[in-house]
Amino acid sequence: MIETPYLLFLGDAPDGLAAKVAQGIKDWRPEHAIGQLRLPGCNANLGLPDLSIAEAVDKGVKTLVIGVANRGGIISASWKSVLLEALDAGLDLASGLHNLLRDEADLAARAQALGRSLHDVRIPPVPYPIATGKRRSGKRVLAVGTDCSVGKMYTALCLEKAMLERGQRATFRATGQTGILITGDGVPLDAVVADFMAGAIEFLTPDNAPDHWDLIEGQGSLFHASYSGVTLALIHGGQPDALVLCHEPGRPHMRGLPDYHLPSLEALRDTALLMARMVNPDCKVVGISLNTAAMGAEEALALCRETEARMGLPTVDPFRHGAQRLAEALDAL
Amino acid sequence: MIETPYLLFLGDAPDGLAAKVAQGIKDWRPEHAIGQLRLPGCNANLGLPDLSIAEAVDKGVKTLVIGVANRGGIISASWKSVLLEALDAGLDLASGLHNLLRDEADLAARAQALGRSLHDVRIPPVPYPIATGKRRSGKRVLAVGTDCSVGKMYTALCLEKAMLERGQRATFRATGQTGILITGDGVPLDAVVADFMAGAIEFLTPDNAPDHWDLIEGQGSLFHASYSGVTLALIHGGQPDALVLCHEPGRPHMRGLPDYHLPSLEALRDTALLMARMVNPDCKVVGISLNTAAMGAEEALALCRETEARMGLPTVDPFRHGAQRLAEALDAL
Numbered sequence: 001m002i003e004t005p006y007l008l009f010l011g012d013a014p015d016g017l018a019a020k021v022a023q024g025i026k027d028w029r030p031e032h033a034i035g036q037l038r039l040p041g042c043n044a045n046l047g048l049p050d051l052s053i054a055e056a057v058d059k060g061v062k063t064l065v066i067g068v069a070n071r072g073g074i075i076s077a078s079w080k081s082v083l084l085e086a087l088d089a090g091l092d093l094a095s096g097l098h099n100l101l102r103d104e105a106d107l108a109a110r111a112q113a114l115g116r117s118l119h120d121v122r123i124p125p126v127p128y129p130i131a132t133g134k135r136r137s138g139k140r141v142l143a144v145g146t147d148c149s150v151g152k153m154y155t156a157l158c159l160e161k162a163m164l165e166r167g168q169r170a171t172f173r174a175t176g177q178t179g180i181l182i183t184g185d186g187v188p189l190d191a192v193v194a195d196f197m198a199g200a201i202e203f204l205t206p207d208n209a210p211d212h213w214d215l216i217e218g219q220g221s222l223f224h225a226s227y228s229g230v231t232l233a234l235i236h237g238g239q240p241d242a243l244v245l246c247h248e249p250g251r252p253h254m255r256g257l258p259d260y261h262l263p264s265l266e267a268l269r270d271t272a273l274l275m276a277r278m279v280n281p282d283c284k285v286v287g288i289s290l291n292t293a294a295m296g297a298e299e300a301l302a303l304c305r306e307t308e309a310r311m312g313l314p315t316v317d318p319f320r321h322g323a324q325r326l327a328e329a330l331d332a333l
Numbered sequence: 334m335i336e337t338p339y340l341l342f343l344g345d346a347p348d349g350l351a352a353k354v355a356q357g358i359k360d361w362r363p364e365h366a367i368g369q370l371r372l373p374g375c376n377a378n379l380g381l382p383d384l385s386i387a388e389a390v391d392k393g394v395k396t397l398v399i400g401v402a403n404r405g406g407i408i409s410a411s412w413k414s415v416l417l418e419a420l421d422a423g424l425d426l427a428s429g430l431h432n433l434l435r436d437e438a439d440l441a442a443r444a445q446a447l448g449r450s451l452h453d454v455r456i457p458p459v460p461y462p463i464a465t466g467k468r469r470s471g472k473r474v475l476a477v478g479t480d481c482s483v484g485k486m487y488t489a490l491c492l493e494k495a496m497l498e499r500g501q502r503a504t505f506r507a508t509g510q511t512g513i514l515i516t517g518d519g520v521p522l523d524a525v526v527a528d529f530m531a532g533a534i535e536f537l538t539p540d541n542a543p544d545h546w547d548l549i550e551g552q553g554s555l556f557h558a559s560y561s562g563v564t565l566a567l568i569h570g571g572q573p574d575a576l577v578l579c580h581e582p583g584r585p586h587m588r589g590l591p592d593y594h595l596p597s598l599e600a601l602r603d604t605a606l607l608m609a610r611m612v613n614p615d616c617k618v619v620g621i622s623l624n625t626a627a628m629g630a631e632e633a634l635a636l637c638r639e640t641e642a643r644m645g646l647p648t649v650d651p652f653r654h655g656a657q658r659l660a661e662a663l664d665a666l
Contacts, residue, residue: 130559130589131558131559132558132559132590133558133559133587133590133592133593134592135592189527190526190527190528191526191527191528192526192527193523193524193525193526193527194522194523194524194525194526194527194530194562194563194566195523195524195559195560195563197527197562197563198558198559198560198561198562199559222565222608223611225464225465225466225531225569225570225572225611225612226463226464226465226466226528226531226532226569227528227531228531228565228566228569228608228611229527229530229531229562229563229564229565229566229567229569230527230528230530230562231562231565232555232561232562232564232565233527233561233562236558236559236561236562237558239558254466256463257465257466259466259467259468260466263611271607274604274607275555275561278556278558278561278596279558
């Protein structure tokens with residue numbers, strides 16, 4: 001677990017997109033986002049108070065989170081001095097960067113000397129077991145996609161928000177770096193060794209109260225040649241009671257695979273159910289989440305209505321319209 | 334690549350089963366199996382010449398292969414002295430043990446000082462790429478199973494033997510530790526990091542001559558909750574033109590999963606084809622391999638005939654009956 005609350009380090013982010021991890025934390029865990037720290041040249045702004053390290057410590061911050069992608073894979077000297085200052089002031093560090101905090105000799109030495117934690121969330125923090133396939137108490141819903149990066153994480157986070165507002169018991173379960181930084185916990189599934197993937201998801205979603213829902217962040221797609229094995233491990237490790245189908249309309253081809261068209265929602269429904277029912281014969285598809293970010297409001301609503309009529313399933317863009325209807329569908333299950 | 338030929342180290346194997354890796358090498362690569370080395374108390378015997386290290390070197394041996402499972406996960410003092418002697422005499426070492434040769438300080442130091450290689454085949458030897466999903470020249474057949482350990486490796490090895498005898502161009506492609514030690518090369522897929530599984534299989538089966546067949550060793554099963562993700566990565570990375578269905582009759586449940594029944598051959602056929610055709614729309618099931626080791630000769634033949642009539646596919650126990658009919662089916666494709 002990464003200790004909260006956070007100071008969000010935006011560094012010298014060239015634009016808002018470069019700071020999307022920080023934006024995600026602010027959007028989904030505002031209570032953890034006490035302030036931001038920006039260096040000269042930073043063009044991102046979350047609208048949070050700009051705090052020095054000392055001010056952040058005064059406000060109770062426990063961890064400085066690197067909420068920005070670094071340029072050229074190098075932790076620059078200007079970043080380094082801030083990170084060292086944070087360690088000196090009593091903060092832990094958390095990062096989803098490809099180059100690891102622990103591989104920086106000066107950070108590692110300072111953290112060890114001071115007893116601080118360096119959280120590199122790209123690296124599994126514990127050894128995971130082999131999956132047992134045993135049923136667990138509590139309920140689980142998994143977001144599955146026609147492709148990578150179609151909004152599976154946002155769907156699960158929107159669902160958590162809607163369910164908690166309705167008084168349902170629900171926990172978002174992160175399976176990727178951004179999700180882990182948002183919630184402070186999770187499994188970096190793409191970095192887990194093959195034999196332990198499904199076991200890692202069982203570990204992430206243990207026995208729970210009968211009316212509690214784990215909202216499992218999806219990864220990849222059963223139809224994506226590069227990452228489909230990761231997706232199937234999620235399905236078989238998660239043993240979902242419910243699936244939400246996620247799709248972004250208008251993509252010309254699968255992400256990174258110009259030779260592959262996206263599957264239809266019907267094909268996703270049938271294939272994901274086939275695989276899920278191997279481990280949970282009662283699994284059902286409860287709804288559809290469309291990522292309509294690139295569409296106008298009217299067009300988005302029309303597409304949702306049309307898709308809903310065609311598929312016979314509640315269909316929303318949960319980021320735009322809220323996930324209440326998906327939450328209701330889970331409640332009705 | 335592990336240099337051949339080999340001296341097969343049987344250690345103090347309590348019985349023949351403990352030396353099954355050595356047995357596999359002797360069965361499938363007899364030209365690499367120059368001799369065996371047994372310690373006092375060894376109850377395994379491959380029927381190969383018993384050679385000292387010095388005699389093996391005289392006969393041109395390049396690598397001592399640990400062909401036996403060790404007891405209690407410890408490389409004992411009696412083993413250690415043989416391994417050090419082998420390094421001193423100019424041999425490399427190769428092992429599929431869970432505890433690694435490289436983690437033994439004395440072996441690592443001696444190997445480094447002498448310029449010898451320690452091949453721990455449980456560890457991926459190179460970084461693998463992300464899969465691209467691009468079509469490659471040449472043909473590929475993959476063994477898929479109703480369960481783990483139903484004879485997928487033996488099926489592919491039998492197929493290689495039959496195809497080479499018929500003058501077809503074919504290469505067994507190992508994806509597990511035993512297969513890698515048998516052939517001296519391959520991908521230890523269960524130890525590959527999730528994101529790179531399918532890419533590792535693309536790397537293992539690159540462009541080849543149009544009439545060349547890669548015979549890809551299968552792993553796990555699409556229906557096995559613990560390892561299904563590994564299997565799907567094999568299917569999507571391998572882009573098979575052909576599948577052979579592998580099954581062991583009579584199992585009460587999936588291996589290690591007492592709550593799960595085995596799927597039918599029909600379910601395996603339909604599910605594996607569905608997944609394979611996502612990356613290779615022309616993929617076909619060409620035959621069935623039954624592991625009838627536990628049955629009498631008559632019973633085995635009757636089951637093959639019955640299965641063949643039911644499924645409409647050539648059905649053999651390739652270890653018992655040869656794989657000629659499967660090879661013919663590939664040829665006819």
